[in-house]
Amino acid sequence: MPLPKPVAALAPPMPEPLIQRFKAIVGDRYAITDANDQAPYLRDDRGLYIGRTSLVVRPANTEEVAAVMALAHETGTPVVPQGGATGLVGGHVPHETGAEIVISLNRMTAVRAVDPAGNTMTVDAGVTLQQAQDAATEVGRLFPLNIGSKGSCTIGGNLSTNAGGTQAIAYGMARDLVLGLEVVLADGRIWHGLRTLKKDNTGYDLKHLFMGAEGTLGIITAAVLKLYPAPRSIEAAWVAVPSAEAGLALLNAAQERAGPSVTGFELMPRNLFDFVLKHLAGARDPLAEPSPWYCLMELSSASASGMRETLEEILAAGFEEGIVTDAALADSIDQRNGFWRLREGMSEVQKMEGGSIKHDVSVPVAAVPAFIAEAVAACLAYMPDCRPVPFGHLGDGNIHFNVSQPVGMDKAAFLDHWDRVQTIVHDIVAKHGGSISAEHGIGRMKRDLLPGVKDPVAMDIMRQVKAVLDPKNILNPGKVL
């Protein structure tokens, strides 16, 4: 991902009368034209994309979103829908041309209904993931989606990008946690699909079309989410394993013994753990001796008991078979949270080690060890001092195959290798039948790569569906397709 090139051509500024028409919908107070006030809406967290716009609108409700889209459709004004602005592929950032307006859903923060008896919750798109989790917890339920940015990312963005995260192994991706949607279409019509039913076979499943479409087919304004019983027992272990293969064997053993109670299973290499120990305040190694690889394994259950015993059995069998060399079991919630902090710190600490070339890839679960070995070897062959730090959600075959720069190298010079390193890694992903975007989406970053990795018929169908649902190509143009 080379840094975006400066663009020569700016779009002509939006005519003032049109700006006034948009302002009239949301009110002056919620229409942002000042460059300083716009700034947080025009960038991504990594600073890879910085966009421009004439206008950011912050509608109060679904009807205002619909009115904005109706006007955008009438006038051919392209729009970028935005939630918590935490996306990692530039999907939420307007282009540098300034042609698009930004529609932020960050004022739509109502938890519309919580139904613990029916195990559902209906929320506005602008509710943060943390707020959604808290609303579930308050009624003794679990909303299991969990990603690092939960404090600021929003449900609308989570669904539009089909977010993954650490609990996908047991509860699925974001799309698997949804019963119904409310969506504003390109022309301002509203699809009222907020159904709370577990089974409904009346026609095509439209909700799955809008989820994962990154705002290119419609704007998700509200959703009915599934809730689960709050787990009564949660056990976690920080486990030293001699190899990625051993990690995979441990995963299989855990799932054979505990099935859906395996609610987390992360794989991490020692070199990345060293970054954590060096840079993360308060981090310390739970084990006495270093190990080449670690797994963070979590079991949880609605039953009040039994998980500790199951965890110990799995680990004891692992010791016997030589796939586990040491393990620390969390004896308190604090300890368990501490293990997760070590894992969650792994994104942050890479910044302190300079430039990082990142790949969010997946392969079939059984192919993860081979993929890692081949990709590490290929990166080292290309640049002997680079530092691959592959880690992530082993249970989903989803590895964040990141490559930190050689110690002492110039950061910009290293990042100039992005495209070549990416080609090396993605070629090995393709060999294993994998995906170049496991959970972050396509957005702008991977748009040009998509036709090279996707079945051409699938690309055709996507273009056909896009053309019919957004004939003027005003919904997040230049993203995904």
Next chain:
Amino acid sequence: MPLPKPVAALAPPMPEPLIQRFKAIVGDRYAITDANDQAPYLRDDRGLYIGRTSLVVRPANTEEVAAVMALAHETGTPVVPQGGATGLVGGHVPHETGAEIVISLNRMTAVRAVDPAGNTMTVDAGVTLQQAQDAATEVGRLFPLNIGSKGSCTIGGNLSTNAGGTQAIAYGMARDLVLGLEVVLADGRIWHGLRTLKKDNTGYDLKHLFMGAEGTLGIITAAVLKLYPAPRSIEAAWVAVPSAEAGLALLNAAQERAGPSVTGFELMPRNLFDFVLKHLAGARDPLAEPSPWYCLMELSSASASGMRETLEEILAAGFEEGIVTDAALADSIDQRNGFWRLREGMSEVQKMEGGSIKHDVSVPVAAVPAFIAEAVAACLAYMPDCRPVPFGHLGDGNIHFNVSQPVGMDKAAFLDHWDRVQTIVHDIVAKHGGSISAEHGIGRMKRDLLPGVKDPVAMDIMRQVKAVLDPKNILNPGKVL
């Protein structure tokens, strides 16, 4: 559902040269023109629909399906895709006009690959559900989809109709069990989407568009299915409960205590159980005293132990609270299978009691008792001697609200009331925000009802998607839309 009216207009017979072109693709032996040989392909199990056709083709593989569709597209020949022909809404039966050819996938029966390490299985569309379950069992895995017709229904049909069944409570509907698809489009192109990945966010999720579309958007020719660890302990109980409300309370208690280990939860009324005891060979009541309602509850787990104890705890707490009045626990696999035979016999025995007006509906789980009470009262108000026998998948809010005829009434005279009874029941479903087709689909039976219950914007989107993927309207025309 009145019996189909005889049609006056037959389509002109297909020209012999065109028949020869289709025959040349699949071979004479697999192109059926003889009326007797065609008969099994032209009807549904209830005998509600009897169609006509010039030709049934039975392609050997995906390429032949693609060639058939390319020719159908070129010549504007409408087609009806068919799997095991077990559908309950006439979706798989050609119209009486004889205009359509039938494409049966019943020769495509290869289990292409089974990967227990990766927990996936790739199968042709014509593999029966029973064969798919067996292929999983052979490698120590579970394919959890389970419906009464498993011996003859096929995976292609299961996915095209998004089948539900008894284990949906824990494992989801058919669509939730799929990682990848291979689909032949209306014009004969093949979408090669047989991915085995747990996470893949590269563009729109097309597989969910084809699943549940009942063959109107494309023909599913193969699928990658998810496998699960085979459960090591399974416990089942036949439970007497005083009311549907008590059944719901027991369900909630079970899920709070056992979460995803509750792999079956069925609700059944005494009058329907009486039909079973009267008509099902070898059936006997597991309990000493009759009860107005019963639940069949199953718990299963990948752990080797613990389920019996959990089941007993749930039931003991239920006794305390008065929501359970008696229960029989299965002490052997035979006993457990016996409980399930009582439940599965409930569809069959209704035939022995004369005419039955059937509704496959769902409401939010918490609304099931109110829905049942209101719908029973309304039916009895309309026809005091009719016998409502509401039963089904309480855990999914999915009730088969069937109404058996009054004793001694003429069957045809009773069935003449179908539309009025259906309106009574569906109006109460609508009041509770429910669905008129929980798991059987729309097909032909509910096609004319759909616009009345579906959001008009959703109907528009469905028509737009249909028009772009099947511009000549040759894929199962007159079904769903």
